[in-house]
Amino acid sequence: xxxxxxxxxxxxxxxxxxxxxxxxxxxxxxxxxxxxxSGCGKTTTLRSIAGxxxxxxxxxxxxxxxxxNDPPQDRDISMVFQNxxxxxxxxxxxxxxxxxxxxxxxxxxxxxxxxESIARDLDCEDFLDQRVVELSxxxxxxxxxxxxxxxxxxxxLMDEPFSDLDELLKRKLRSEVVRLxxxxxITMVHVTHDQEEAITMGDRLVVMNGGxxxxxxxxxxxFNEPAELFVAQFIGSPQINRFDCTLERTSGETTxxxxxxxxxxxxxxxxxxxxxxxxxxxxxxxxxHFSWAERAPENESDGNGSDGDGSNGELSVPVTVExxxxxxxxxxxxxxxxxxxxxxxxxxxxxxxxGAEGYLRAEGANAHLFDGYDEHAERLN
Amino acid sequence: MSTIGENLPRxxxxxxRLSNGRxxxxxxxxxxxxxxxxxxxGPLLWSLWLSFTRWxxxxxxxxxxxxxxxxxxxxxxxxxxxxxxxVNFAYYxxxxxxxxxxxxxxxxxxxxxxxxxxxxxxxxxxxxxxxxMYAPLVAGRIWQLLFLxxxxxxxxxxxxxxxxxxxxxxxxxxxxxxxxxxxxxxxxGLPLLIVYGGRASLSESMYEAARVDGASRxxxxxxxxxxxxxxxxxxxxxxxxxxxxxxxxKLFIMTGxxxxxxxxxxxxxxxxVGFQNFNIGQAAALTWVLGLGSVVTLFLFWRYMSTVQGGTx
Numbered sequence: 001x002x003x004x005x006x007x008x009x010x011x012x013x014x015x016x017x018x019x020x021x022x023x024x025x026x027x028x029x030x031x032x033x034x035x036x037x038s039g040c041g042k043t044t045t046l047r048s049i050a051g052x053x054x055x056x057x058x059x060x061x062x063x064x065x066x067x068x069n070d071p072p073q074d075r076d077i078s079m080v081f082q083n084x085x086x087x088x089x090x091x092x093x094x095x096x097x098x099x100x101x102x103x104x105x106x107x108x109x110x111x112x113x114x115x116e117s118i119a120r121d122l123d124c125e126d127f128l129d130q131r132v133v134e135l136s137x138x139x140x141x142x143x144x145x146x147x148x149x150x151x152x153x154x155x156x157l158m159d160e161p162f163s164d165l166d167e168l169l170k171r172k173l174r175s176e177v178v179r180l181x182x183x184x185x186i187t188m189v190h191v192t193h194d195q196e197e198a199i200t201m202g203d204r205l206v207v208m209n210g211g212x213x214x215x216x217x218x219x220x221x222x223f224n225e226p227a228e229l230f231v232a233q234f235i236g237s238p239q240i241n242r243f244d245c246t247l248e249r250t251s252g253e254t255t256x257x258x259x260x261x262x263x264x265x266x267x268x269x270x271x272x273x274x275x276x277x278x279x280x281x282x283x284x285x286x287x288x289h290f291s292w293a294e295r296a297p298e299n300e301s302d303g304n305g306s307d308g309d310g311s312n313g314e315l316s317v318p319v320t321v322e323x324x325x326x327x328x329x330x331x332x333x334x335x336x337x338x339x340x341x342x343x344x345x346x347x348x349x350x351x352x353x354x355g356a357e358g359y360l361r362a363e364g365a366n367a368h369l370f371d372g373y374d375e376h377a378e379r380l381n
Numbered sequence: 382m383s384t385i386g387e388n389l390p391r392x393x394x395x396x397x398r399l400s401n402g403r404x405x406x407x408x409x410x411x412x413x414x415x416x417x418x419x420x421x422x423g424p425l426l427w428s429l430w431l432s433f434t435r436w437x438x439x440x441x442x443x444x445x446x447x448x449x450x451x452x453x454x455x456x457x458x459x460x461x462x463x464x465x466x467x468v469n470f471a472y473y474x475x476x477x478x479x480x481x482x483x484x485x486x487x488x489x490x491x492x493x494x495x496x497x498x499x500x501x502x503x504x505x506x507x508x509x510x511x512x513x514m515y516a517p518l519v520a521g522r523i524w525q526l527l528f529l530x531x532x533x534x535x536x537x538x539x540x541x542x543x544x545x546x547x548x549x550x551x552x553x554x555x556x557x558x559x560x561x562x563x564x565x566x567x568x569x570g571l572p573l574l575i576v577y578g579g580r581a582s583l584s585e586s587m588y589e590a591a592r593v594d595g596a597s598r599x600x601x602x603x604x605x606x607x608x609x610x611x612x613x614x615x616x617x618x619x620x621x622x623x624x625x626x627x628x629x630x631k632l633f634i635m636t637g638x639x640x641x642x643x644x645x646x647x648x649x650x651x652x653x654v655g656f657q658n659f660n661i662g663q664a665a666a667l668t669w670v671l672g673l674g675s676v677v678t679l680f681l682f683w684r685y686m687s688t689v690q691g692g693t694x
Contacts, residue, residue, distance in 0.1 A: 052589050072592040085590035089608050098604070099594040147594070157593075 002063035009058035018044040020211035029185035033202035041211040078148035079157040093128040230375035259339035266313025272381035282370040289366035290345035293359040313364025321356040432665035453666035474625040477561040485572025510570035521631035524563035553643035572617035579613040
């Protein structure tokens with residue numbers, strides 16, 4: 001096992017730039033998840049680590065060894081491909097045994113033992129002698145994982161291997177992979193466009209967008225302190241609420257105005273706006289951080305019900321509940337806010353009915369402020 | 382008149398059958414069946430009958446077919462010239478087909494894997510397939526001239542590097558080999574195209590997986606490429622083998638079966654017996670033996686195919 005260091009990776013296909021300038025450092029035994037929307041360069045980065053792509057520029061090192069120009073077979077990696085890439089003419093056993101036979105330093109009995117052991121871990125025992133084309137999608141998925149996990153490679157790579165599975169199987173395999181990863185302390189790089197999967201699996205998230213890394217950090221940090229507006233909107237489900245505001249400073253008071261809605265900021269938040277580049281500030285609040293109130297905060301509202309208000313840095317938005325989506329013990333409520341905007345909140349199941357009117361309130365500490373409306377707008381607080 | 386039959390339905394008259402449409406399918410298919418019988422099945426059965434007769438049109442003694450039992454077949458299996466021609470065929474068909482298919486496969490994979498430039502690759506593919514469009518006699522003539530002992534290009538080239546030329550077409554095994562080379566030149570494009578198409582249909586990510594798994598080139602070929610192309614290679618081989626079975630033209634133009642009868646193949650021998658000596662009975666017996674041989678070959682092939690059914694993707 002070893003860490004992976006990528007410096008200034010750039011990959012162009014003709015005039016298309018797949019990765020612009022990617023640098024990242026994955027520690028030995030860490031599970032890093034590259035996450036981002038389609039075309040963000042995450043798969044290109046992964047394939048470059050595998051050696052399946054030759055970088056246009058930049059270096060890749062495993063530990064201290066520069067492997068930038070090594071072919072895949074010299075890198076000691078295993079990989080699960082998005083389309084699985086099983087050997088269709090072989091049995092499950094032969095598929096899983098293939099990497100060991102390629103290594104050519106284990107006896108037949110040792111290979112059999114290793115294959116059977118990983119097959120037990122991933123529930124592949126029952127169809128070891130069946131040809132993989134005869135298997136169901138979920139079974140093939142497990143064979144692909146087993147083939148990759150049967151060896152102990154330096155680095156383990158996964159390219160969206162769970163994307164075609166049903167929810168239940170997806171969760172099961174995810175936790176199985178994480179268990180094996182922790183147990184064996186494998187350095188693992190996992191690529192997905194599914195932010196939920198990224199948060200559940202990763203020790204560390206590498207959020208990518210437009211060929212660049214936009215944020216790197218543990219899931220909590222990325223969730224609670226998104227570095228850019230893009231990250232705030234991409235990570236988290238349901239999606240974060242965003243209010244595009246203009247900054248107004250009057251005598252000692254700092255207000256963010258979004259149409260008819262005013263947010264008075266606490267001193268802390270107001271201070272964070274000192275670094276803002278302009279008047280345009282995007283204020284975001286996660287649906288999970290809103291709570292329901294029948295009436296506006298008591299203190300010094302100007303009586304106008306359409307005004308959001310919050311001294312002490314509390315944010316309040318007057319809304320009407322339109323749709324309630326049940327997600328188990330909680331409900332996602334879709335509300336209509338002032339200016340016709342949609343506001344989402346997550347509340348305990350059954351607390352609200354459609355058509356209810358009231359206020360969504362959040363503590364100022366849970367507000368995320370970004371310097372502009374652009375997706376690259378940086379976090380201010 | 383008995384009353385027994387009275388309640389039985391009588392067979393409908395032809396007019397009635399026509400009008401209710403039951404005869405129409407037979408009328409429609411009838412002419413085709415008749416033609417097929419006249420041009421295929423009829424002559425086939427007639428030739429089977431002829432193989433048990435002595436018939437030499439143009440001679441005085443056997444103007445008409447005369448039944449002689451298995452005499453022709455006894456003549457055939459004791460005929461050294463025929464047996465020699467079968468041995469020649471075993472060499473020509475066996476080694477020649479293997480050579481063509483192996484070379485075609487090798488070229489196809491080399492073109493696919495190692496010629497990156499698309500224009501060059503298509504150009505080479507075309508170059509290898511163009512000879513298939515030559516008339517076999519023309520191709521045979523070209524190679525006969527190339528192989529001429531004196532003044533031929535091949536011996537000329539050998540001379541420039543200080544080697545003494547040989548009589549390429551002047552002995553049994555070398556003669557057959559020379560014909561084999563000419564035929565390979567013309568037909569290597571067929572297995573090449575088939576295998577190339579098969580290779581192009583295999584998933585690239587499977588090969589990426591093999592690289593990641595650390596497989597060497599040889600292991601990749603042996604465990605991944607070959608098993609998945611095996612059926613196509615066998616089909617290419619069968620097509621070439623069927624052609625070898627009826628092989629005639631290049632032999633006719635390049636050696637004429639010579640020197641003497643040394644390079645004769647069974648079909649060529651049959652041609653001589655039938656159309657040079659006009660010994661129709663013997664020729665019929667000979668071609669029936671060859672025909673049964675091809676049926677056995679096809680049977681073995683189908684049995685192989687059914688054992689590996691679904692053997693490709």
